[in-house]
Amino acid sequence: xxxxxxxxxxxxxxxxxxxxxxxxxxxxxxxxxxxxxxxxxxxxxxxxxxxxxxxxxxxxxxxxxxxxxxxxxxxxxxxxxxxxxxxxxxxxxxxxxxxxxxxxxxxxxxxxxxxxxxxxxxxxxxxxxxxxxxxxxxxxxxxxxxxxxxxxxxxxxxxxxxxxxxx
Numbered sequence: 001x002x003x004x005x006x007x008x009x010x011x012x013x014x015x016x017x018x019x020x021x022x023x024x025x026x027x028x029x030x031x032x033x034x035x036x037x038x039x040x041x042x043x044x045x046x047x048x049x050x051x052x053x054x055x056x057x058x059x060x061x062x063x064x065x066x067x068x069x070x071x072x073x074x075x076x077x078x079x080x081x082x083x084x085x086x087x088x089x090x091x092x093x094x095x096x097x098x099x100x101x102x103x104x105x106x107x108x109x110x111x112x113x114x115x116x117x118x119x120x121x122x123x124x125x126x127x128x129x130x131x132x133x134x135x136x137x138x139x140x141x142x143x144x145x146x147x148x149x150x151x152x153x154x155x156x157x158x159x160x161x162x163x164x165x166x167x
Contacts, residue, residue: 023102024100025097027099028071031069034095035059035095035097036066036069036086040060040061042057042058042060042069049156052072052073054070054156055070055071056156056160057071067089068160069086070084070085070087070152071083072085072149076142077103079102081101081103081109083146087154091123091154091157092122093120093121093153093154095119097110097115103142107139107142108136108138109146111136117133117134118133122154123158127150127151129143129144
């Protein structure tokens with residue numbers, strides 16, 4: 001009886017670990033601070049894009065808009081990955097952060113060597129893994145998720161730049 005119970009406990013523990021794996025690497029506030037070091041405040045609006053909730057932070061120094069930080073989830077292999085994409089007023093990517101990673105493998109995408117590939121990218125660039133974006137070895141799905149997140153963030157901000165909410 002003890003061996004049977006021990007086996008159930010082991011299996012249950014493995015299931016919990018597999019389902020509950022999540023690493024929070026940085027908060028949105030800290031990522032904004034690192035992306036926009038001169039910022040003084042931000043406002044946040046929630047947008048819905050493709051039936052997905054997306055938080056868009058308007059980052060300000062006084063009344064001057066410094067740019068936006070877009071927080072969104074993209075599907076990894078099985079679980080969503082939460083990204084923050086910082087974009088300046090000209091529509092260029094300033095930085096990309098993995099805020100939360102829920103998969104057991106592939107978290108290497110959060111390394112700066114991978115994320116630096118997105119710096120300076122705009123809506124006009126292809127952003128295709130294997131072409132202008134190199135995937136992280138053994139993290140192809142996560143690399144594609146990051147690329148899709150950046151593309152979506154650029155599209156959201158391009159729409160906001162063309163149609164400002166207070167125009």
